[in-house]
Amino acid sequence: MESQLLLPAFYLPPVSYFHTIKSAGLHLLLDRFEHYPKQTYRTRAKIGTANGILELFVPIVHGRKEHVAMKDVRINYEFDWQRLHWMSLQTAYRSSAFFEFYEDDFADFYTKKHSFLFDFNVLQLELILKCLKLNCTLTYTESYQDVQSGPDLRRAIHPKKQNLWADHKPYHQVFQDKNGFLSDLSIVDLLFNQGPQSKSYL
DSSP: OOOEEEEOOOSSOBHHHHHHHHHHOOEEEEOSSSBOOSSSTTSEEEEEETTEEEEEEOOBOOOSOSOOBGGGOBBOOSSOHHHHHHHHHHHHHTTSTTHHHHHHHHHGGGTSOOSBHHHHHHHHHHHHHHHHTOOOOEEEOSSOOSSOSSOBOTTTSOTTSOOTTTTOOOOOOTTHHHHOOOTTOBHHHHHHHHGGGHHHHO
C-alpha cells in the first residue's frame, strides 16, 4: 500500500504546506474527523500587504459542543467576510505579475457560500494543486486516527511554530522593497507573484 501523508485541510495554506507535499511526493490523506483546533491555519491565512503581514480569518459557527469534528464545522456568514477577504487579496496582489491569470478561479470562493469549512478548504486545495501542477491523490479519513502509519503533519504546520522550511530562498514579492521578504505566507502569495514558476520554487 502506498504511504500516506496525513494533513489537515487549511484555508489558503502557507507555502510550507506545499513544500511538504512536493518533497514528500505521497498520497495525501486529509483528516475529516480531527477535533477542530482553534488558532490554526484551518481558518486563517497570511498575505503580504503594503503594511506587512495581514491575517485573514474565516469565521465559524460556535456550537455548544466542546469537541466538533472538522467535517462538521460550519462557516459563519453573519457578516460579509468574503467581500473583505477578496478586497484584501485584490489590494495586496492586483499589481503582481500573475494575479489576473488566477483571479477568476479564486473569485468564486468569495461569491459562493459553502456551508462547511472542510469542504471549502478542500475545494481551494484542489484548485491550488491544479495551479501548481502537483498531481496528488486526495483521500479522506473515515474515523479519527490517533496513530498514523505514514507521516503525520496535523500539528506540525502552525502559525505559532517555526515553519518546516525555514531555509527557503526569497522570491519576488510585491512589497518586498518596503517590507523585505516575508517568509511562509499563503501559497497565493507565491502563485500571484511567480505564476507557473511556483512549482519550480517548491
